[in-house]
Amino acid sequence: MPDFALEVQDLGKTYRATRGRLGRDTGVIRAIDHLSFAVPRGAIFGLLGPNGAGKTTLLKILSTLLRPTSGRVSIEGIDALAKPLDVRRRIATVIQETAVEMFLSVRDNLLTFARFHGIDSDEARRRAGRVIELFGLGGELERKVQDLSGGFRRRVQVAKAFMVNTPVLFLDEFSTGMDPILKRSVMESLREENSRGRTIVLTTQILSEAEELCDDILILNKGRQVARGNMNDLKLLSQGMYELVLTFDVLPARIEAEIAALNPIRSHVSGNTIELSVKTEDAGAIELVGRLAKLGRVLHVEIRGASLEDIFVELTSNG
Amino acid sequence: MAAMTAMLYRESKIRATNVTFMFWDFLYPLFNLLVFGVGLTAAFGSPHSTEGVDYNSFFLAGVLGMASFAIASNSAWSFFLDRDNGIFYEMLTYPMSRAEYLLGKLVFNIGIAVVQAALTIGVGAAVLGISLRFDLFGALVAGIVIGTAGWFFFYTILALKIRRNDVFNSVTSALYFVFLFFSSMFYPLTPLPKLLRWVAMANPLTWEIDLLRYGSIGLGHPRQLLIETAGFVAFAIACFAFAIHSLHQE
DSSP, X not given: OOSEEEEEEEEEEEXXXXXXXXXXXXXXXXXXXXXXXXXXXXXXXXXXXXXXXXXXHHHHXXXXXXXXXEEEEEETTEETTTOHHHHHTTEEEEOSSOOOOTTSBHHHHHHHHHHHTTOOHHHHXXXXXXXXXXXXXXXXXXXXXXXXXXXXXXXXXXXXXTTOOOSEEEEESTTTTOOHXXXXXXXXXHHHHHHXXXXXXXXXXXXXXXXXXXXXXXXXXXXXXXXXXXXXXXHHTXXXXXXXXXXXXXXXXXXXXXXXXXXXXEEEEETTEEEEEEEOOHHHHHHHHHHHHTTSOEEEEEEEEOOHHHHHHHXXXXX | OHHHHHHHHHHHHHHHTOHHHHIIIIIHHHHIIIIIIHHHHHHHOOGGGGTTSOHHHHHHXXXXXXXXXXXXXXXXXXXXXXHHTSHHHHHTTSSSOHHHHHHHHHHHHHHHXXXXXXXXXXXXXXXXXXXXXXXXXHHHHHHHHHHHHHHXXXXXXXXXXXXXXXXXXXXXXXXXXXXHHXXXXXXXXXXXXXXXXXXXXXXXXXXXXXXXXXHHHOOSOHXXXXXXXXXXXXXXXXHHHHHHHHHHTO
């Protein structure tokens, strides 16, 4: 049995870019650029990156929807380019767009999906019972999906992935449209699935989600790897990066100019509170707080290490 | 095989929820026979002009051909629905090959075409008194099966290559006119002007209808039918190969 659930070697994907009604060729877009990585079995692996970073393209290649221009991909030790069907037998995929059988009931959506994965009808009904409860779909079982709200449709789509026991599960921004309670419950279920040995690969824009779920993260930008590791590894990349939070009794008049002069990674002003992420030396952070405190009366101060969001912004904004 | 069974299950579940589709698939061709066929028989019903049989008998194969053509076009249109619902791309990640995906859909369509043909033939014989050649039913069934397959794969290529629903509808409307009227569906080819006759003879729909006409009422020349059938099988295989290629490019 291979040690890795996923292995990607020197992967590349380019598109011809066209413009105008006649489709004038304007060059090559490099969506994935010489990417190599491996994901151990049983990991929860997060793919992070800004819009257009190549996350969805990468997931499409991994789930055999798209052929790469160059490089190799293997899933559970199987070459995805040579044996895509064998790979499909080992994966379940939640794509980014809502993907449901609109004209079928919620129950039939679950049962049909199970049938495609070769699960017999008795077993499918048994599993459907558990999934229906988990996703709170009991009240909508016989309703056609076209009559449900966008959030419920997404719920049905994600629920389908829990009907099967494939060793690898791909989730492209799974929590889109979910309310916080359901999201929490799905995240808990993902951890449960993972504890049974299932490898989970997810993309997300919600960094707290990745921070909470993933034990291994790859940050992509412009189709290239810009960072890789667990949260501790990534936090090491943020040495000298701090989040400062200051609450004034009255917001000083010159505060915005002062913040701009600090050249923060990001900043946010809300009421009398300012939040900013800065890159500086240890002593420098305290010095900065002192400099800002001179502008007015400070009621509350916090100095924190960088969050995943700070690291993400820092890494992906440097191009 | 499991994937094809699952596809059959899925298609039947979806189709059962749409009464309009059921009308088009089962009843529309029959209404054509009952209204158009009966009307033309009454107006121009000389057996001399339709190769020695009455117009209803002659038109029966045309209606069966029209049905397989329409079922294929309706079914290919469902690719647009699946694309809009996102399920098309998700299904491409299911554990089935691209060939199984298409063949599963085809088996369902063949089932519809066979039921529709049984209905049309039954009503044609019982109500219009069409005299059937039961000894040639093997050819009739073969015509229905390969006819439905060929047109389904043909329309699948169009549905996969044309990304816009409205463009697909315009193209299929134009093709409907060309394929149906430049064929042996409504009239025998012998009296047609030479150019029209050549075009009709090169039309795969003519090849299919000629086989159906032979299988239903025994009209046609076996040698010519053999060539036409081989031609249609080649057309169906080529369309199948190209449809799979198009599916791989999605």
